[in-house]
Amino acid sequence: MSKIALVTGSSSGIGEATARRLADEGYRVVVNSRSSVAAGEAVAASIGGDYVQADVGDETAAAGLAAEVLRRYGRIDCLVNNAGTTEVIPHPDLKAATPEVWRRLYDVNVIAPFVLVTAFEEALRDAKGCVVNVSSLAGVRPTGSSIPYAASKAAFNHQTRLLAKALAPDVRVNAVAPGLVDTPWTADWDELRALVTAIAPMKRPATADDVAEAVLGFVRSTYVTGEVLVLDGGLSLLP
Numbered sequence: 001m002s003k004i005a006l007v008t009g010s011s012s013g014i015g016e017a018t019a020r021r022l023a024d025e026g027y028r029v030v031v032n033s034r035s036s037v038a039a040g041e042a043v044a045a046s047i048g049g050d051y052v053q054a055d056v057g058d059e060t061a062a063a064g065l066a067a068e069v070l071r072r073y074g075r076i077d078c079l080v081n082n083a084g085t086t087e088v089i090p091h092p093d094l095k096a097a098t099p100e101v102w103r104r105l106y107d108v109n110v111i112a113p114f115v116l117v118t119a120f121e122e123a124l125r126d127a128k129g130c131v132v133n134v135s136s137l138a139g140v141r142p143t144g145s146s147i148p149y150a151a152s153k154a155a156f157n158h159q160t161r162l163l164a165k166a167l168a169p170d171v172r173v174n175a176v177a178p179g180l181v182d183t184p185w186t187a188d189w190d191e192l193r194a195l196v197t198a199i200a201p202m203k204r205p206a207t208a209d210d211v212a213e214a215v216l217g218f219v220r221s222t223y224v225t226g227e228v229l230v231l232d233g234g235l236s237l238l239p
Contacts, residue, residue, distance in 0.1 A: 002028040003127075004073045006065075008056050008116070009033060009083030011040035013183035014134055017208035018080055021216045023047035027078065030069055032056070034083070056083050057108035059115055066119035076120050077127045078219055081113035082134040089146035102148045109152035110159065117163060117173075125170040132218045133160050133175035134211065137232050140177055153177070157228045164226030172225040174218040179232035180205040201234030 005022045009015040011033035019029045020043075029049035033040040037053050044051035050072065054065035069076055085108045089096045117124070117131055124131070138144025139153025157175055164173040180186060180196045182205050196205050214231050218224060230236055 003077035004028050004075050005078035006030040007080040011036040014208045014211045015082040016043050017212035018215050021212045056112040062112050062115040063119050076123045077129045079131045084109050086145045086149040091147050097148050105148045105152045110155045130172040132215045135175045135177040137177050137179040161226045175228045176214045177228050177230050178206050178211050179235050
């Protein structure tokens with residue numbers, strides 16, 4: 001039987017690219033999205049995988065997604081926590097970063113991955129599997145689309161390390177923390193794209209395939225755990 005992977009938020013962008021790379025590696029991939037059902041079904045059909053709709057920001061729906069994967073396949077070998085959300089708020093505008101924004105971002109970016117890992121824990125241990133989290137440079141440096149977003153990704157990075165320690169030696173847990181990535185989500189971020197292109201040593205933003213390649217590297221690296229890989233084209237080298 002093929003190894004089974006679930007990639008959350010995989011109807012487009014980084015998630016789609018990751019699902020395609022895992023399928024190329026021989027995984028049976030479960031594609032997921034909150035909405036974008038037709039797009040998710042199309043991705044799944046094109047890679048010989050399956051699609052399950054679920055809003056992972058809803059705790060019950062996230063647990064139900066895990067239960068459905070296990071019901072269909074009886075195992076999970078690789079969980080990629082890619083689904084995420086943000087709110088673009090200038091950092092000095094503290095009043096706009098309301099508690100409601102904080103809760104919504106934490107529900108998706110921090111709590112949902114933990115719910116999924118917890119639901120899959122036994123199956124991941126049985127499979128000697130791995131978890132790869134798609135985080136952000138905003139969780140490493142004081143940057144990002146808003147303070148709540150950056151703080152949620154910093155929490156996600158630390159969660160990665162804590163889970164790696166808690167689940168070792170059975171399950172490896174790592175994270176990729178990209179800077180700006182060209183995806184449908186960032187299609188209108190022209191000013192930031194121009195800035196990154198001008199100052200980054202690699203002279204371009206990342207592509208979804210760049211991030212997917214890094215995710216796949218963690219999937220393949222059987223002795224690496226608890227790492228957060230910054231993928232920013234060298235931006236962190238700048239003063």
